[in-house]
Amino acid sequence: MRWLRQPPLAFEFSVAIRFLKEGRFQSLLIVVGVAAGVAVVAYISALVSGLQANTLNKTLGAQAHIVVSPLEEKVLPAWQGSATERRFTDTQARSQRLRTIGNWPAVEAALQQRQGVAAVSPMVSGPALARRGEATRSVALSGVELDRYDRIVGLREKLVAGAFRIGPGEALIGKTLAEDLGVRVGDRIVVTTDQRTDTLRLSGLVDLGIRDLNRRVVILPLRTAQTLLDLPGGVTQIDLRVDDVWAAQDLARALARELPTKVESWQEANSQLVTALNAQNISTTLIRSVVMVVVVLGIASVLVVSVVQKQREIGILRAMGAQRGQVLRLFLIQGALVGLMGSVLGTGLAMGMIKVFTTFVRGADGLPLFSITLPLSTALQTVALAFVAGLVAAVLPARRAARMDPAQAIRM
Secondary structure, eight states: OGGGGSOTTHHHHHHHHHHHHHTHHHHHHHHHHHHHHHHHHHHHHHHHHHHHHHHHHHHHTTSOSEEEEOOOOOOOOOOOOOTTSOOOOOOOOOOOOOOOOTTHHHHHHHHHTSTTEEEEEEEEEEEEEEEETTEEEEEEEEEEOHHHHHHHHOGGGGEEEEOSOOOTTEEEEEHHHHHHHTOOTTOEEEEEOSSOEEEEEEEEEEOOSOHHHHHHEEEEEHHHHHHHTTOTTOOSEEEEEESOGGGHHHHHHHHHHHSSSEEEEHHHHTHHHHHHHHHHHHHHHHHHHHHHHHHHHHHHHHHHHHHHHTHHHHHHHHHTTOOHHHHHHHHHHHHHHHHHHHHHHHHHHHHHHHHHHHHHOBOTTSSBSSOOOOOHHHHHHHHHHHHHHHHHHHHHHHHHHHTOOHHHHHHO
């Protein structure tokens, strides 16, 4: 027979297409159902990814991925003495003071050579008072080398006024602090610490995206901060930026075992945020799993009905010489085609939903709340997932069809 001499799978493919066309309405319904499931999976994946990326950008846009700092001073245990001697039962905690990292240039050089570290920036930080006329505010001084610090937090992109520079006697401050003090670019403020007082000219204003930081931050040259805080030649911390933000905690633990310093990752400093992100990932995975189960059940139910409806045709095909394997592959191809068509349609629907979200959902400033995109990798993964779901859903109906006795099937 001519169909027995066709190329491999050509017969199964042509019959599968014919079966789908004959049940045009039910095929359309299941394809639309698959498309809806795929659209939900793709859209939620893109939405959660965009939300997490936006949250991480805002959180890590104002802080380092890893911070290396001196160990905290510990209180020695109370002297126990002998049983007959008077014992000290209470020990007052030692007050913490600004301390520097011992031999920090060597530590910095070792960190720069560490695999996975993208940027390193030494910093001197400490409290101070900023004054302009009668207005006084408590601030946090950050003495940095500007170009190196920019590679840590992308400070240049956060400049909202003035010039991106901090020469001797100059400083960048948060825009909220500028409003509180009633100053603008070019004005001078008086900065006072426990040790010294200096006058700084404002070269620019920055917006770090966090109101509390904008109200407190004063960024000045490293040497100026060392002088104001009476820490000549020292630094209080070394900031690191890593290639993979999610690998920061593992790297921090490894560095803590090697260095005589305190090493803290952004995950440790923002434990509640990490918990929330993990909860989002788990919720997204559950939703995707439930949707895929519904898709599989939908495809399987339609193919089971198709097997029942096509019993006579299957019997005739078997009587004409079609092998069990051909019948099996026929229904597997049907499931794969339904999954493929539904996934392609669903991906397009998801892109439309993303377009609607970014167009109509806006913040108070009239801009989109956050960027949402459907990466090609995510789209391909979703299509592949739906394709596999179609194959899995077709296994049982296909096996049932392949096991049919031709004589009994024709008599039905």
